Amino acid sequence: MNLEGFLACPSCDVLFDISTLEDGESAHCSRCGHFLSTYRADATQRVIAYTSSALMLLALACSYPFMSFKASGLESVMTLPQTALNLWHYGMPGLAFLVAAFIIFIPALVLVLMLALNVALLFERDCDWLRPVGRLIYWLQNWSMVEVFFIGVLVSLVKIGHMATVIMGLSFWAYALFSLFFVLSLAGLDRAQYWQRIEALQS
Amino acid sequence: MRNVAVDAPLTAASQGLASCHLCLKLAAANQQRCPRCGAALHLRKSNSLERTLALLLTACVLYIPANVLPIMVTDQFGQPTPSTIIGGVVLLIDMGSVAIAAVIFFASVMIPVSKLAMMFYLCWSVRKGPAETVRQRTVLYRITEFIGKWSMIDVFVVAILVALINLSNLLVIRPGAAAMAFAGVVIVSMLAAESFDPRLMWDQREKSDE
Numbered sequence: 001m002n003l004e005g006f007l008a009c010p011s012c013d014v015l016f017d018i019s020t021l022e023d024g025e026s027a028h029c030s031r032c033g034h035f036l037s038t039y040r041a042d043a044t045q046r047v048i049a050y051t052s053s054a055l056m057l058l059a060l061a062c063s064y065p066f067m068s069f070k071a072s073g074l075e076s077v078m079t080l081p082q083t084a085l086n087l088w089h090y091g092m093p094g095l096a097f098l099v100a101a102f103i104i105f106i107p108a109l110v111l112v113l114m115l116a117l118n119v120a121l122l123f124e125r126d127c128d129w130l131r132p133v134g135r136l137i138y139w140l141q142n143w144s145m146v147e148v149f150f151i152g153v154l155v156s157l158v159k160i161g162h163m164a165t166v167i168m169g170l171s172f173w174a175y176a177l178f179s180l181f182f183v184l185s186l187a188g189l190d191r192a193q194y195w196q197r198i199e200a201l202q203s
Numbered sequence: 204m205r206n207v208a209v210d211a212p213l214t215a216a217s218q219g220l221a222s223c224h225l226c227l228k229l230a231a232a233n234q235q236r237c238p239r240c241g242a243a244l245h246l247r248k249s250n251s252l253e254r255t256l257a258l259l260l261t262a263c264v265l266y267i268p269a270n271v272l273p274i275m276v277t278d279q280f281g282q283p284t285p286s287t288i289i290g291g292v293v294l295l296i297d298m299g300s301v302a303i304a305a306v307i308f309f310a311s312v313m314i315p316v317s318k319l320a321m322m323f324y325l326c327w328s329v330r331k332g333p334a335e336t337v338r339q340r341t342v343l344y345r346i347t348e349f350i351g352k353w354s355m356i357d358v359f360v361v362a363i364l365v366a367l368i369n370l371s372n373l374l375v376i377r378p379g380a381a382a383m384a385f386a387g388v389v390i391v392s393m394l395a396a397e398s399f400d401p402r403l404m405w406d407q408r409e410k411s412d413e
Contacts, residue, residue, distance in 0.1 A: 003229045008215035008222035011341050012405040015213050015220075015229075031212055032341045032405070067367055074370040082366040083359075087378055090365065095383045098390075099362045102355065135240050138225055142397070145352050145359075152359030155310075158303055160364065195226035199239050 007192050009034055018192060037192040044122050047188040051115045054181035057174045058108060065169035067153075069160070080104070080171055102145040107182055110144055113137050114185060117194075126201045134198055141186055150179045216406070221246045248400040252326055258395035259322050265387045266315070273379035275361050281372060285379060288312065288357065311357045314350060315388060321347050322395055325404075334408045344401045351393040358386045 005019025009029040018027050021039035028035055040046065061080050068077040084100035087093075113133050120127055153175075157166060215222050221232040226240035237244045248254075273285030286294065288311050295304035321343055328340055361382045368376045 003220075006229055007227045008220065008229060010222065010224075010227065011345070011401045012212075013214040013216055013222065013402045015215055015218070032338055032401075034341070034345065069367045069370075071370060072373060074373055076367065076369040078363070078366040078369075083362040086366045086369070087362055090377050092378055092383060095358070095362075095378065095386060098386055099359070103359070131240055135225055135242055142352075142393070145355055148352050148355050149359045151353075152356045153363060155307075155356060156360050156363040156367070158306075159360065160368070162300075166367075192227050195228065195239060199228075 005196075007036065009036060038190050039193055040188070040190070043188050043190065043193065044118050047114060047185055048118045048122065050181045050185040050188060051111045051118070054178050054185055055108070055111050055115070057178035057181060058104070058111070060174040061171045061178055062104065064171040064174070066171040066175070067169060068167045069164055070167070071164035077169075080175065102143065103149045106140055107144040107146050110137055110140050111182070111185065113140075114189060117198075121194075121197055121201070124201060130198050130201070134195065137189070138191060141189075144182070146179045146182045150176060214405075214409070216246055216402075224248065247402055247406075248398060251398055251400040251403060252329060254398040255322065255395050256326055258391050258398060259319060259326070262319055262388050262391040262395060265384050265391060266319075269381050269384040269388050272381040272384065274357070274381040274385065275364065275379050276377045278375040278377065279373070283377075287381065288385070310354070315354050315392070318347050318350060318354070318392060322392070322399065325399060325401075329403045329407060332404065332407075334411050337404050337408045340404055341401050344396075344399065348396045351396050352389070354389045354392075355386065358382055358389070 006015055006017050008015055009032060011034040012029060012032040014029060014031050016027060016029070016036060018037045018039075021027060021037065023039060023041045026035065026038040064079070065077045066080050066082075068075055081100070081104070083103070084096045087096035087099060114137055117130065117133055117137065120130060153172070160166060215229055216232070219232050220229045221234075221244050222229055223237040223240060223242055223244055225242040226237060228237050228239040230238050230244060232244075232246045234244050236242065270288055272287070274288050274291070275286060277284045277286065292304050292308045292312075295301075295307065325340060325344055325347070328336075332340060361378055364376045365378050368374055
């Protein structure tokens with residue numbers, strides 16, 4: 001039996017042929033309903049646009065004030081790296097490391113790797129690093145918490161909004177847009193389609 | 204072939220094929236590594252139930268210090284006030300913000316507890332669950348997998364408040380030990396969801412059909 005274009009549902013193991021998907025179409029498992037794959041002819045171009053925008057926005061978000069807090073004539077300003085650095089200062093290096101990894105380092109690494117992978121696919125370059133990079137991207141993407149952090153920011157605003165004046169800085173808006181582009185980048189990176197294309201390059 | 208799948212499902216395992224957990228490649232199940240991406244190849248996730256249960260128990264143990272110890276300490280005019288997760292909710296109710304208290308209670312208590320309970324139920328259901336609910340149970344698994352990382356909100360809120368509220372002698376917020384324990388609960392329960400294999404539930408149903 002020819003297995004080209006077939007995949008097994010990750011939830012219930014039923015076999016499906018996804019090679020007949022048209023541009024913009026998605027496939028779901030007919031037995032358990034799990035999402036299988038989406039085919040987009042321009043996925044590479046989209047992902048390159050999203051990842052490069054997201055990387056620039058993350059650089060902005062790390063270099064300007066995120067929020068400032070004013071009460072009784074005093075003001076304290078926070079930057080994005082400080083969310084991790086202050087935990088370190090208070091004697092919790094483990095937690096500082098986790099927070100920095102989840103909201104800055106893992107997302108940044110995933111974006112750089114995605115950009116490299118997509119540029120290689122765009123120019124149809126077969127490189128030795130494609131497979132390990134692909135594995136790393138799909139393994140790391142579960143551990144980036146960009147959108148969770150952003151909702152955490154909104155929750156904190158609700159919690160302290162009545163206590164004092166909170167002013168959003170440039171970095172806040174940059175991080176909001178960064179979250180959006182990051183989610184779009186990951187959504188564009190369809191697992192089944194990308195691995196078929198990596199395989200096609202190498203044969 | 205696609206249309207046949209509903210009535211008589213043709214599974215990869217029944218054809219002697221393993222689906223790579225990382226790149227979804229179908230390959231002969233006797234191979235050690237995926238021929239496409241090089242990840243370790245298994246017919247089903249190895250020791251899935253044992254691993255999931257061990258991680259769930261770890262999460263339950265970590266959940267105790269996460270609730271007993273203070274998650275943050277508020278220093279107002281040099282006077283430290285430690286607060287636990289539940290304490291924060293009670294404080295919000297006392298201040299009259301019942302809606303916010305409800306949201307925080309739901310996100311920091313209800314979701315983590317029900318996620319652990321759901322995962323225990325799923326593990327139990329692999330062997331004993333009713334065959335006709337397998338589709339609903341698969342959806343339940345997808346929900347636990349999806350909400351996993353969202354429990355980290357609490358930890359991020361602490362990190363943000365600690366970084367933002369730092370008015371020398373007037374008002375300072377410091378992190379508490381429970382923040383680390385709570386991060387541990389979230390990470391370990393995410394690993395538990397990752398090691399559970401929903402296909403085991405479908406395998407069991409196919410066995411009972413025969």
